[in-house]
Amino acid sequence: MTETGRCEHMKKQEPIHQIQTKKDSLSREEQQKQHEFQKEAVVHLNSLYNYALHMTMNPDDAEDLVQETYLKAYRFFNSFERGTNCKAWLFKILKNNYINRFRKNSREPGKVDYDLIKDFYHSIKDTRSDTTEAESDYFHSLLHEEVYQALHSLPEEFREVIQLCDMEGFTYEEIANMVESPIGTVRSRLYRGRKLLRGQLEDYAKKFGFNTNNNTEQ
Amino acid sequence: MNCKKARVLMSAAVDSELALKEEQDFLAHLKQCKECHEEFEDAKKTKMIIKERIVQFKAPQSLVDAIMQLTSLTAIEHEDTLLFE
Structure with missing residues (x-):
């Protein structure tokens, strides 16, 4: 009765309608x-x-x-x-x-090709999905591209967990399974990765003349 | 809880991955430690920036079509293999 059982009896010469x-x-x-x-x-x-x-x-x-x-x-x-x-x-x-x-x-790990990222970003951004514009926070005023570059300046093991967690919303357990590391490692990579990222974003903020102080002093 | 322990739990606190007791202890520490409190706020903000500012691209239509076709093509290949083995 199974499909495979039936197939065993089939020959190439079988009439078309039967095959059908x-x-x-x-x-x-x-x-x-x-x-x-x-x-x-x-x-x-x-x-x-x-x-x-x-x-x-x-x-x-x-x-x-x-x-x-x-x-x-x-x-x-x-x-x-x-x-x-x-x-x-x-x-x-x-x-x-x-x-x-x-x-x-x-490319070698840890080496960041900013030109490559820039070219890539510009080549593809026309097809981008809609993004939510908003918030007056200084970090939110940063160009998308700068954030993109900051993310890509991180060593891969940090970037990976940040993407999986913050962009894709996976749980630590799921991430641990994907990167084949214990949950404790995922935690510490996220901690260190976000710290590094924060440093990068502050540099960008300064470069573009934004106030990097959380307090609203002028 | 000391700062060292709080930092171990920091990312999990940002991502709501802490058990209730851990979270309570962590938040209690933040109340009395300005440094950890600031770090926690920064980490939350960094997460938010990535979440909101990284542009998500749409898969090109050619890829969508290819994936939709893929399953039916695979089915036909599969049948042929069974039929003419």
Whole structure:
């Protein structure tokens, strides 16, 4: 009665209409999988694309990475533990893909290519999503690009946890699983990363003539 | 709680990842330590900046289409493999 059982009896010479019937019954199962996959996994496409962009700094590579991730995720969708965070599962696949494909050729860790970041940012910002303009706070007056550069000036292990936590909203447990480190390490990386970032943002604030003092003295 | 311990818990406090008792102890420390209090406020602010100021790009339509097609293409490949193995 199983699909595989039926397939064992099939020969290449089978009449087209019979193959068609079997195709239909097969695809019902596939259709269900597709439906579930789209509901659970495809909804995270934008997040994955942004994460890939941050890692590769190249829109074409980011697209490839995301495609590869979805292809793999679809193939192994049965192994996804239902009820757990599908986005976290996808991010982990994406990260592994990235390590396998790109990291070997990447720039030296700790070296920041500001021109690359700038070029990248300008090449892509026209397609950006809407952002919430607002708040009079001096830090909020900083250009997006400056914040972007500050984030990218951090060593990767700090940038990674900040992105996963502050931009993607993962829990410490999920992040620990993704970066394959204990929760205590995630905590301390976030602490140190935010401190470094704060230092960077203050430099930018000074550079652009903003008041970096929290108190509202003039 | 001393400052050293408060710093260990700082990020988790920012991200609401502390257990209730830890959080109470942490907040009690902030009340009596100006330095840690400022650091906590700075860390919260830094998180907010990243959350609000980093531009999220939309995935290009070509990628959206490719992903939508991907699942159906995979299905067809899968069937073919089963049928003609």
